[in-house]
Amino acid sequence: MTLARFYPIFDDVAWLRRALPLGVKLVQLRIKDQPQAQVHRQIEEARELCQRYDAVLVVNDHWQLAIELGCDCVHLGQEDLDTADIAAIRAAGLRLGVSTHDAAELARAMALNPDYIALGPIYPTILKKMKWHRQGVEKLTVWKERIGDIPLVAIGGMSVARAAGAFAAGADIVSAVTDITLHPDPEARVKEWLGACT
Ligand SMILES: Cc1ncc(COP(=O)(O)OP(=O)(O)O)c(N)n1
Ligand SMILES: Cc1nc(C(=O)O)sc1CCOP(=O)(O)O
Numbered sequence: 001m002t003l004a005r006f007y008p009i010f011d012d013v014a015w016l017r018r019a020l021p022l023g024v025k026l027v028q029l030r031i032k033d034q035p036q037a038q039v040h041r042q043i044e045e046a047r048e049l050c051q052r053y054d055a056v057l058v059v060n061d062h063w064q065l066a067i068e069l070g071c072d073c074v075h076l077g078q079e080d081l082d083t084a085d086i087a088a089i090r091a092a093g094l095r096l097g098v099s100t101h102d103a104a105e106l107a108r109a110m111a112l113n114p115d116y117i118a119l120g121p122i123y124p125t126i127l128k129k130m131k132w133h134r135q136g137v138e139k140l141t142v143w144k145e146r147i148g149d150i151p152l153v154a155i156g157g158m159s160v161a162r163a164a165g166a167f168a169a170g171a172d173i174v175s176a177v178t179d180i181t182l183h184p185d186p187e188a189r190v191k192e193w194l195g196a197c198t
């Protein structure tokens, strides 16, 4: 299945209630620091919403719950890979996206035969503190040459205005958080994103 080119990431299912009716077809639920019961409830609702709107739900970090709740896809970073049971994820039929930031991480990700590879932060991000400041769009070209047909996600400091440059450099998908969630009119911004990622 081909993944949509616009990939918003949200920290609460309430955002999915707003974004999915607008036409978002690929979305990540990235919940941090919430009690397990709340995470469970949110993933369950997100899965139902994505089924209703024919969208792919990617569950960040919480791979056991993603398996338990019959979700489509999980996203794991390099630290997550230290403890995740990849065989169990695959046996449950879930797709897998993996974060990468340097060549060693890319080699580790490629060995898992992932369904997409994310490279970031392409531009500086204000969402979280990171060891990497800015990879630059040029690195997307290098990554795309190395990963071939595996979809490449550009993440980190992405905006509507920056999306075309990322696609031109080799990204197949562009992901964003704060460009949407901190926008004064998030719905209007999602619509702009959908227009920029056709
Ligand atoms: C599409 C996408 N790319 C990268 C990340 C980051 O994952 P990770 O390194 O595990 O960091 P956290 O998001 O868990 O803080 C992502 N979530 N999605
Ligand atoms: C969650 C995340 N992971 C990144 C990585 O490089 O792995 S950058 C990032 C934050 C993306 O948020 P924003 O669009 O607001 O910059």
Ligand SMILES: [Mg+2]
Residues within 6 Å of the ligand: 060, 061, 075, 076, 077, 080
């Ligand atoms: Mg993670």
